[in-house]
Amino acid sequence: MEVAIQKDTKQSILDxxxxxxxxxxxxxxxxxxxxxALGIKNASIHYxxxxxxxxxxxxxxxxxxxLKKLQEKAQAKNLSPPEELDFFLSIYQHYLEKKLKIGxxxxxxxxxxxxxxxxxxxxxxxxxxxxxWLQSILEKGxxxxxxxxxxxxxxxxxxxxxxxxxxxxxxxxxxxxxFYQIVGQLRNSLILSITI
Amino acid sequence: MEVAIQKDTKQSILDxxxxxxxxxxxxxxxxxxxxxALGIKNASIHYxxxxxxxxxxxxxxxxxxxLKKLQEKAQAKNLSPPEELDFFLSIYQHYLEKKLKIGxxxxxxxxxxxxxxxxxxxxxxxxxxxxxWLQSILEKGxxxxxxxxxxxxxxxxxxxxxxxxxxxxxxxxxxxxxFYQIVGQLRNSLILSITI
DNA sequence: TCAAATCTACCTACTAATAGGTAGATAAGC
DNA sequence: GCTTATCTACCTATTAGTAGGTAGATTTGA
Numbered sequence: 241m242e243v244a245i246q247k248d249t250k251q252s253i254l255d256x257x258x259x260x261x262x263x264x265x266x267x268x269x270x271x272x273x274x275x276x277a278l279g280i281k282n283a284s285i286h287y288x289x290x291x292x293x294x295x296x297x298x299x300x301x302x303x304x305x306x307l308k309k310l311q312e313k314a315q316a317k318n319l320s321p322p323e324e325l326d327f328f329l330s331i332y333q334h335y336l337e338k339k340l341k342i343g344x345x346x347x348x349x350x351x352x353x354x355x356x357x358x359x360x361x362x363x364x365x366x367x368x369x370x371x372x373w374l375q376s377i378l379e380k381g382x383x384x385x386x387x388x389x390x391x392x393x394x395x396x397x398x399x400x401x402x403x404x405x406x407x408x409x410x411x412x413x414x415x416x417x418x419f420y421q422i423v424g425q426l427r428n429s430l431i432l433s434i435t436i
Numbered sequence: 437m438e439v440a441i442q443k444d445t446k447q448s449i450l451d452x453x454x455x456x457x458x459x460x461x462x463x464x465x466x467x468x469x470x471x472x473a474l475g476i477k478n479a480s481i482h483y484x485x486x487x488x489x490x491x492x493x494x495x496x497x498x499x500x501x502x503l504k505k506l507q508e509k510a511q512a513k514n515l516s517p518p519e520e521l522d523f524f525l526s527i528y529q530h531y532l533e534k535k536l537k538i539g540x541x542x543x544x545x546x547x548x549x550x551x552x553x554x555x556x557x558x559x560x561x562x563x564x565x566x567x568x569w570l571q572s573i574l575e576k577g578x579x580x581x582x583x584x585x586x587x588x589x590x591x592x593x594x595x596x597x598x599x600x601x602x603x604x605x606x607x608x609x610x611x612x613x614x615f616y617q618i619v620g621q622l623r624n625s626l627i628l629s630i631t632i
Numbered sequence: 633t634c635a636a637a638t639c640t641a642c643c644t645a646c647t648a649a650t651a652g653g654t655a656g657a658t659a660a661g662c
Numbered sequence: 663g664c665t666t667a668t669c670t671a672c673c674t675a676t677t678a679g680t681a682g683g684t685a686g687a688t689t690t691g692a
Contacts, residue, residue: 249641268463268550270677284642286679342546349605350538350546354464360609367609391624395617399599402606402618406598409545413556413563421591422598428587429625445667466651480668482653 250288252278258299261347262340266296266355293356300362303344307331307366311373321381322431328374329423332404336419341412343405345370371397381430388432400426446484448474454495457543458536462492462551489552496558499540503527503562507569517577518627524570525619528600532615537608539601541566567593577626584628596622 256277260269271292275282289295314327335343348355348363355363374397381387389396403426411419452473456465467488471478485491510523531539544551544559551559570593577583585592599622607615 263548264550265461265463265547267461268547271679272676280641281643282678283644283680287641290679292678342548345609346542346602346605347546349608350543351461351464352459352538352608354460364609367606391621392617395621398603398606398614398618399621402602403595403599404602405605406542406600406602407594409542409601410563410594410598412545412548413541413560414567418594421588422594425587425591425595467653468650476667477669478652479654479670483667486653488652 249278249280249284253285253288253295254299254302257295258303259339261296261299262335262342262344265347265351266359267351293358296356297358297362300344300348300359300366304362304366304369307369311369321377321384321386324377325381325387325430326427328377329404329427332408333419333423336408336411336416341408343408345401346405346409367401370401374400386432387430389430400430445474445476445480449481449484449491450495450498453491454499455535457492457495458531458538458540461543461547462555463547489554492552493554493558496540496544496555496562500558500562500565503565507565517573517580517582520573521577521583521626522623524573525600525623528604529615529619532604532607532612537604539604541597542601542605563597566597570596582628583626585626596626 253274256274257269260273263269271282271285274285285295289298310327310331314324317323317327319327332343335341345363345367348359352360352363371394375393378387378389378393378396382389382393403422407419407422410422411417449470452470453465456469459465467478467481470481481491485494506523506527510520513519513523515523528539531537541559541563544555548556548559567590571589574583574585574589574592578585578589599618603615603618606618607613
């Protein structure tokens with residue numbers, strides 16, 4: 241059994257494209273950027289992704305798959321509502337700490353009028369999945385009296401998601417520490433237990 | 437006294453550039469887009485804004501000026517803390533309802549690695565001004581027992597700003613109505629009075 | 633088995649379009 | 663006549679995308 245020295249080229253292209261999408265936005269990166277990073281030629285990327293639209297859509301669909309796997313993973317763990325909420329928050333914390341730095345929803349929304357329709361639609365699906373997931377956590381938390389919030393669980397789910405997307409953006413413009421302050425403030429208002 | 441039939445060209449360029457920046461992001465609009473919209477030639481825009489960096493910075497500085505004027509206007513009105521908070525929220529509501537649709541902070545953050553340094557710095561100033569304004573509202577509200585929140589007023593200000601930026605983005609990806617739901621949820625948690 | 637056929641994963645070399653930007657002419661108005 | 667504002671006519675760099683080729687691995691089949 242041999243160790244894979246080199247990642248699959250197609251996967252590497254996807255990873256770098258995801259990176260660039262988060263760092264610069266869809267219209268600010270080019271095939272050349274990816275080609276240079278990988279040490280291959282422009283045309284080779286067209287071999288895997290005939291058009292930039294194909295690549296853009298693939299990046300979003302790939303992110304969608306990852307999100308769904310995380311959701312399954314969380315459900316398999318049988319977490320308490322506060323723990324599952326923290327699991328969701330940790331996804332965004334991972335965005336901050338790793339290369340991505342900005343949420344996909346924010347990226348797609350800001351460049352909405354300048355991205356292909358397939359990316360728009362995929363972005364909408366991701367958003368709806370996030371909202372539904374958060375809402376289910378909130379409902380379970382309210383039923384078990386482990387999470388505290390007022391009003392509609394859907395509206396509260398929207399508020400949490402908006403806060404996280406916004407938090408990453410404020411962090412990028414000012415200071416990473418501000419992300420943690422926002423998440424802390426959010427957690428304090430939601431989680432009933434005294435333990436941190 | 438004559439009615440101004442035509443707006444000042446420089447101002448029109450700024451307005452359209454602001455529009456395009458919010459709709460597509462910095463790297464997805466071109467001088468040509470503006471020239472076509474105004475019915476002038478590409479080169480004429482270079483006359484007012486020699487480089488795209490100049491234009492980009494001018495748009496952000498112009499937005500900064502508008503923000504400061506709104507802040508002065510609010511202070512001149514001697515509003516109660518909940519009223520001043522609503523004034524701030526109404527700025528974002530205006531973003532949603534008018535042409536802009538996305539907050540400037542979000543736009544600049546998402547394309548951060550792909551915008552000129554001067555835009556980055558101007559964006560940071562706007563963010564800090566917003567945070568400081570919100571924090572002052574929160575402090576006054578807590579002192580006068582008209583606003584309710586726990587913990588640090590700075591962290592709470594960050595949370596509100598993040599929510600609003602994220603709310604615009606979720607609204608763009610899904611439904612404008614979601615913006616109002618987020619703002620409603622936020623108001624309910626902050627404002628102590630029963631009256632809406 | 634071994635040669636032909638096919639496929640994979642790139643390459644070089646190109647195109648058409650668009651980007652931001654510039655030089656210099658020109659028209660209009662004080 | 664000088665300034666302001668706008669034009670025509672470019673330039674250079676970059677973009678996404680295409681055409682066609684090729685070395686080497688893999689599959690097929692007589």
